[in-house]
Each structure stands twice: as structure tokens, then as C-alpha cells.
Amino acid sequence: xxxxxxxxxxxxxxxxxxxxxxxxxxxxxxxxxxxxxxxxxxxxxxxxxxxxxxxxxxxxxxxxxxxxxxxxxxxxxxxxxxxxxxxxxxxxxxxxxxxxxxxxxxxxxxxxxxxxxxxxxxxxxxxxxxxxxxxxxxxxxxxxxxxxxxxxxxxxxxxxxxxxxxxxxxxxxxxxxxxxxxxxxxxxxxxxxxxxxxxxxxxxxxxxxxxxxxxxxxxxxxxxxxxxxxxxxxxxxxxxxxxxxxxxxxxxxxxxxxxxxxxxxxxxxxxxxxxxxxxxxxxxxxxxxxxxxxxxxxxxxxxxxxxxxxxxxxxxxxxxxxxxxxxxxxxxx
Numbered sequence: 001x002x003x004x005x006x007x008x009x010x011x012x013x014x015x016x017x018x019x020x021x022x023x024x025x026x027x028x029x030x031x032x033x034x035x036x037x038x039x040x041x042x043x044x045x046x047x048x049x050x051x052x053x054x055x056x057x058x059x060x061x062x063x064x065x066x067x068x069x070x071x072x073x074x075x076x077x078x079x080x081x082x083x084x085x086x087x088x089x090x091x092x093x094x095x096x097x098x099x100x101x102x103x104x105x106x107x108x109x110x111x112x113x114x115x116x117x118x119x120x121x122x123x124x125x126x127x128x129x130x131x132x133x134x135x136x137x138x139x140x141x142x143x144x145x146x147x148x149x150x151x152x153x154x155x156x157x158x159x160x161x162x163x164x165x166x167x168x169x170x171x172x173x174x175x176x177x178x179x180x181x182x183x184x185x186x187x188x189x190x191x192x193x194x195x196x197x198x199x200x201x202x203x204x205x206x207x208x209x210x211x212x213x214x215x216x217x218x219x220x221x222x223x224x225x226x227x228x229x230x231x232x233x234x235x236x237x238x239x240x241x242x243x244x245x246x247x248x249x250x251x252x253x254x255x256x257x258x259x260x261x262x263x264x265x266x267x268x269x270x271x272x273x274x275x276x277x278x279x280x281x282x283x284x285x286x287x288x289x290x291x292x293x294x295x296x297x298x299x300x301x302x303x304x305x306x307x308x309x310x311x312x313x314x315x316x317x318x319x320x321x322x323x324x325x326x327x328x329x330x331x332x333x
Contacts, residue, residue, distance in 0.1 A: 019277050024292040031244060031296035039239040047236050047308055050229045051078045057121075057225035060218045061114045063211060067104055075316045076100060082313025085272070085306055093119075099320060109202050113209020117161065118222075122261070123154030125226040129234060130258035137251040138286050150262055165210045174200035233257055240301045241284070248287055255283040256301075276302055 055074025062068055076096055083092030093115050101108030130147045134140075174196060181192035212218050237260075238253025246252075256279075263279035264272050280298030281291050289297075 014274075019274070019281065019291070019295060023295065024290065027290060027292035028296050031293045032300070034244055035300055036243045036245065039243045043236055043239050043304070044308060046232055046239075047305065048312065050232050050236075051081070051312070053225055053229050053232075057222050057229070058114065058118060060221040060225065061118055061209075061212050062111075063215060063218055073100075076320075078309065079313045079316045079320065082309045082317070085309060103320075107205040107208065109205035110208040113206040114212075115209070116206075117210055117212070120154055120158050120161065121222060121226045122230070123150065124158065125230045126258050126261045127151045127154055128227075129230055129254055133251050133254035133258065137249075138255070140286070143255075143282075143286070146262075161210055162213055165207055165213050168207065170200060170204055170207065230257070237301065240304065241297060243300075244293075244297055246284075246287075246289060246293070246297075248284075248289075252284065252287060255286055256280060259283045260298075260301075272302075 052071065052074035054077045055070040055072070058073040058077060059065070059068050059070045062073075076099060079099075080092035080096040083095050084090055085092075093112070096115055097108045097112040100106060100111045127147065127150045130143075131151065134144055134147055177196045177200075178193055181189055181196055183189070184192055212222065234253045234257045235250070236253075237257040238248075238250050241248055241252050241256060259279035259282055260276055263275035277295055277298045280301070281294040284294040284297065285291070
């Protein structure tokens with residue numbers, strides 16, 4: 001077992017110990033039984049809708065290239081999201097770059113660059129949503145500090161990507177590195193030059209995924225669809241919480257979605273077990289909801305979305321005819 005997997009396993013075990021410490025089992029079971037299926041008819045289609053809106057956004061990030069279909073991109077995104085649940089290290093995102101690059105003859109690193117930009121947009125959208133929820137409903141310092149930290153991370157990342165793209169010095173840096181490598185002893189020099197050439201080639205391809213930053217029309221469409229997607233998902237979170245009759249407003253959906261979205265950044269085993277539940281407990285704790293109740297709600301929320309993604313994503317995975325072995329063994333090039 002690799003060190004990363006060991007760390008993820010230890011974090012998961014630690015968080016699960018904290019979650020189940022002094023938990024009220026009778027309250028947990030009572031909350032499960034109180035779930036009302038009345039909102040399912042709305043929850044499922046709304047969540048599925050967000051998957052295809054993400055396809056529209058991804059096409060905008062790829063400069064509305066005619067060789068891509070928004071529907072197909074939504075399908076690829078769905079498969080990637082399903083794989084992210086069950087495989088470590090965001091393997092689903094690697095799959096998306098691998099599959100799209102193979103099918104469309106596109107540079108895989110370029111596609112991967114667009115995915116990184118997409119994830120950055122997700123982070124900024126959820127940060128804005130969390131900040132709005134804090135300012136409107138809850139001004140506790142601990143969650144405000146979390147929001148600011150997240151904002152610095154994602155907004156800062158976007159600024160860095162923009163500056164690197166706009167003031168493209170990759171060729172200049174590569175030339176300098178190659179010139180230095182040539183002066184090394186012959187045996188080392190050849191290996192160093194080849195390695196530098198590969199790294200520079202991958203880096204330039206990766207930065208091609210950020211070309212949308214030069215096209216305001218597509219960039220703002222991507223930003224707008226990001227806000228739409230996360231607004232709908234926040235409403236879905238609210239509907240799930242509301243199905244337990246807790247009497248909480250839409251703000252609960254905002255806090256829940258924000259914290260569980262960022263919890264997926266924490267290393268853990270598959271299905272985000274541990275961080276997801278802790279984030280949910282923290283979110284509903286703002287409203288005075290007990291840990292046992294929040295754990296039951298989080299379990300239903302996570303299970304429901306996993307079922308939707310597994311059914312739809314599994315269908316498309318079979319349709320695309322890419323094996324799990326291909327996904328795990330693939331390398332973005």
C-alpha cells in the first residue's frame with residue numbers, strides 16, 4: 001500500500017472515530033425513519049440536469065469547438081464524477097482527459113488543463129456561495145476564516161493561471177534550461193535535455209487548456225453556467241435536508257453544499273467516507289442540529305447522489321467501452 005493510501009486510510013479512521021464517538025444511535029435511526037420521499041421527484045431530475053449543464057460549461061471552456069457536443073461532454077463528465085467517487089486521486093478527471101483526448105484526437109494535457117480550470121471555477125463559485133451564506137445568515141468567525149482561506153486558494157489559483165497564460169514565458173524558461181543541460185557531462189546531458197523537452201511539451205499543451213481566458217464571451221458563459229450549476233445543487237441539498245422535516249431554510253442548503261464540496265479535497269478512502277460526514281455535521285451544527293441527526297441526513301444525501309451517478313455514469317462507461325484497467329493505467333499526455 002502506498003504512503004498516500006495509508007495517510008488517506010488513517011485520516012478516514014480518525015474522522016470516523018470522531019463521528020461515532022458518543023453518538024445517539026436511537027436518534028440516528030429515528031432520523032432515518034423520518035425521511036419523506038416527497039421531494040425525490042424533484043431532487044433526481046434537478047441533479048441530473050446539473051450534469052448536462054456542466055457539459056455546456058465544458059464546451060465553453062473548450063472554445064465552443066464544433067467537434068465537441070455539449071451532451072457528449074456532459075456524459076463524459078458524469079462518468080468522471082462516478083469514478084472520482086470510487087477511485088482515489090481524482091482518477092475520474094484523468095479518465096476525462098484520457099477518453100476525450102483519445103476519441104477526439106486532442107492533446108490530453110490540453111483537455112486536462114481545461115478540467116483544472118473547470119475545477120478552479122467550481123471552487124470560486126462555491127466560495128462565493130459560502131461567503132454569501134455567512135454574511136446573510138451566520139457570521140461565526142471559524143467558518144468565516146474557512147471561507148477566506150478557500151477564497152485565497154481558488155481565486156489565487158485563477159490569478160496565477162491567468163498571469164502564467166498571459167505572460168507566457170514557457171519557451172524562454174525551456175530554452176534557458178536546455179542551454180544549461182547541454183553544458184552538463186555527456187551522459188547526463190542527453191537525459192536532461194530529453195526530460196526538459198518532454199516537460200516543456202506537456203506544460204505548453206497544458207496551458208493551451210486556458211485559451212478561453214482570451215475569449216471573454218466563452219469565459220463569461222463558463223462563469224455563468226458554474227453559478228447556475230451550484231445554485232441548483234444548493235437547492236437540491238436544501239430539498240434533501242427539508243425531506244427530514246428539520247424546518248431549516250435555504251441557507252442550510254448553502255452551508256451543506258459548500259462544506260461537503262470542499263471536504264472532498266481532504267485525503268480519504270473511496271466515496272469520501274469521513275470528510276463528507278464531518279462537513280455535514282459542521283454545516284448543520286450551525287443551526288443547532290445534533291450530530292446523530294446530521295449523520296443520518298448526510299448518509300441519505302451521499303447515498304442518493306452516489307446511486308444516481310453510478311447508474312448514469314455506469315451506463316455511459318459501458319457505452320464508451322473504456323475499461324477500468326484503462327482508466328487506472330492511463331497517463332495524461
